[in-house]
Amino acid sequence: MNEHRDSIYAVINIGSSYLSGMLATKSQQGRVFPLVAHRIPTNGCVRQGSIHNIEEAAQRIGSLLDSLSLSLPEEAKIEGVYVGLECRSMRSERYDAFIDLGSEGCVVTPDHLETLKDQVNDASYPGMTILSVTDPRYRCDGKREPNPRGVRCSRLEAQYLLIVARQNIIVNVRETIEDRLQLRLLGILPTPIAEASATLTMEEMALGCAYVNIGGGTTSVAIYQERFPVALFVLPLGGNNVTRDLTQLSIPLLESDAERLKVERGSMNLSIPRNQEIEATSVDGGSTKRFSQLEVNRYVSARVLEILSNVVSIIREAGCAESISKGFVFAGGVTRTDHFYETLRRLSPEYRPASLRRDIYEDGCDSGLVEAFMTEIALAYQAKEPGITFELRSLSSLMDEEPSKPFAEPAKVAEPEPTQQSPKEETYTYTTISQPHGLDEDYEDDFDEDDEPQPRKAKEPKSKGPSLLDRLTKGFSDFFGAESGDDY
Numbered sequence: 001m002n003e004h005r006d007s008i009y010a011v012i013n014i015g016s017s018y019l020s021g022m023l024a025t026k027s028q029q030g031r032v033f034p035l036v037a038h039r040i041p042t043n044g045c046v047r048q049g050s051i052h053n054i055e056e057a058a059q060r061i062g063s064l065l066d067s068l069s070l071s072l073p074e075e076a077k078i079e080g081v082y083v084g085l086e087c088r089s090m091r092s093e094r095y096d097a098f099i100d101l102g103s104e105g106c107v108v109t110p111d112h113l114e115t116l117k118d119q120v121n122d123a124s125y126p127g128m129t130i131l132s133v134t135d136p137r138y139r140c141d142g143k144r145e146p147n148p149r150g151v152r153c154s155r156l157e158a159q160y161l162l163i164v165a166r167q168n169i170i171v172n173v174r175e176t177i178e179d180r181l182q183l184r185l186l187g188i189l190p191t192p193i194a195e196a197s198a199t200l201t202m203e204e205m206a207l208g209c210a211y212v213n214i215g216g217g218t219t220s221v222a223i224y225q226e227r228f229p230v231a232l233f234v235l236p237l238g239g240n241n242v243t244r245d246l247t248q249l250s251i252p253l254l255e256s257d258a259e260r261l262k263v264e265r266g267s268m269n270l271s272i273p274r275n276q277e278i279e280a281t282s283v284d285g286g287s288t289k290r291f292s293q294l295e296v297n298r299y300v301s302a303r304v305l306e307i308l309s310n311v312v313s314i315i316r317e318a319g320c321a322e323s324i325s326k327g328f329v330f331a332g333g334v335t336r337t338d339h340f341y342e343t344l345r346r347l348s349p350e351y352r353p354a355s356l357r358r359d360i361y362e363d364g365c366d367s368g369l370v371e372a373f374m375t376e377i378a379l380a381y382q383a384k385e386p387g388i389t390f391e392l393r394s395l396s397s398l399m400d401e402e403p404s405k406p407f408a409e410p411a412k413v414a415e416p417e418p419t420q421q422s423p424k425e426e427t428y429t430y431t432t433i434s435q436p437h438g439l440d441e442d443y444e445d446d447f448d449e450d451d452e453p454q455p456r457k458a459k460e461p462k463s464k465g466p467s468l469l470d471r472l473t474k475g476f477s478d479f480f481g482a483e484s485g486d487d488y
Contacts, residue, residue, distance in 0.1 A: 016217030080184035
């Protein structure tokens with residue numbers, strides 16, 4: 001990979017539970033070839049996708065970048081990064097621009113298209129920062145037109161989707177990256193849009209689909225129609241809510257022990273004997289407690305179904321219920337819950353697990369790395385400007401030194417100092433991974449709202465929708481009615 005060393009892209013993803021990063025190159029066709037990837041726990045410095053403790057976040061991101069840098073030659077240096085963000089306040093705003101071209105009309109020119117772009121560039125929303133603007137959907141005299149240039153019309157319209165987030169969240173990212181770490185912030189990428197555009201097939205985007213990522217602190221819903229994103233929502237619900245619910249079992253648990261119980265023994269399977277019991281040992285090994293497996297599973301199932309019910313409701317409220325004929329594509333740590341997809345099959349929606357399209361990454365990439373770092377590869381695919389610089393050195397110094405290691409050599413990553421009850425850091429290089437590693441990167445979070453509701457039955461929305469959402473909503477009602485006994 002040395003021939004691509006002048007075009008190495010650096011991306012950082014800010015998750016609720018983990019900070020992750022990747023260095024990658026691209027082929028001439030734009031396909032990503034990962035060089036090294038690394039992941040470290042946030043330890044609470046990120047809350048629901050936004051940086052909470054700037055100093056701690058800067059230290060941990062600095063440690064992450066140091067680990068990535070170990071795979072680079074001595075003269076290479078990370079000077080700029082793209083940051084992927086999926087925070088609670090992130091959402092989409094529709095912006096409509098238009099030009100009247102007179103009653104007789106005229107032929108659309110590049111200047112007309114630039115005028116539309118200038119209109120959207122003037123858009124502003126109080127207290128919010130615009131992170132990205134999607135490609136427009138054009139209409140000429142009310143009719144869809146993929147490429148209006150050269151078409152005669154009287155009214156030219158363009159519909160844009162703007163991704164916005166709270167200004168204070170963006171300020172924290174800039175202060176962490178630019179002020180504390182002295183790096184160039186090459187761009188802030190909305191992670192849900194990057195993931196969806198790298199995951200959904202052309203058919204799914206054209207016919208209508210909802211990409212749903214149920215992570216640790218948030219659940220993102222990106223809705224596509226006619227090959228374009230039409231709505232984005234980020235809900236403050238995720239796997240950490242399940243953890244908090246489990247602290248309320250008949251035998252109280254610390255949150256760290258509840259997290260371990262969720263990951264190791266949590267399931268959505270309610271078809272088990274009532275007398276089946278499990279043992280759970282505390283994280284510090286100090287005590288062992290016995291629980292009803294059915295009680296644990298009911299808590300897990302109730303919260304996950306509530307999250308799914310909220311997803312369905314927000315799609316209805318967005319007016320997109322009739323336009324997702326290809327159903328759902330699911331991603332995120334919560335989808336790895338035992339019996340998650342078995343439960344979906346009972347609820348009867350059209351769905352599939354998320355996976356990167358083959359046109360996103362290069363041939364020869366390790367399948368374990370691709371599966372474990374889907375988000376980071378999707379972000380690298382969106383990156384436009386390299387973030388690695390190389391110091392020019394004299395010929396004499398190059399002749400005197402030891403040969404530098406090529407990129408293909410496995411990176412040797414220093415282990416971080418251990419911290420109590422911290423998830424294990426994980427490092428991958430494209431030459432050293434031989435098999436997929438089990439991950440739970442978005443399965444936990446150290447923060448949630450104090451007034452978070454306890455597990456409850458999901459209510460069927462009153463409004464009517466198409467058969468797909470109706471089947472799913474009816475499935476929620478039937479599922480709860482059939483499975484939630486009097487002792488729940």
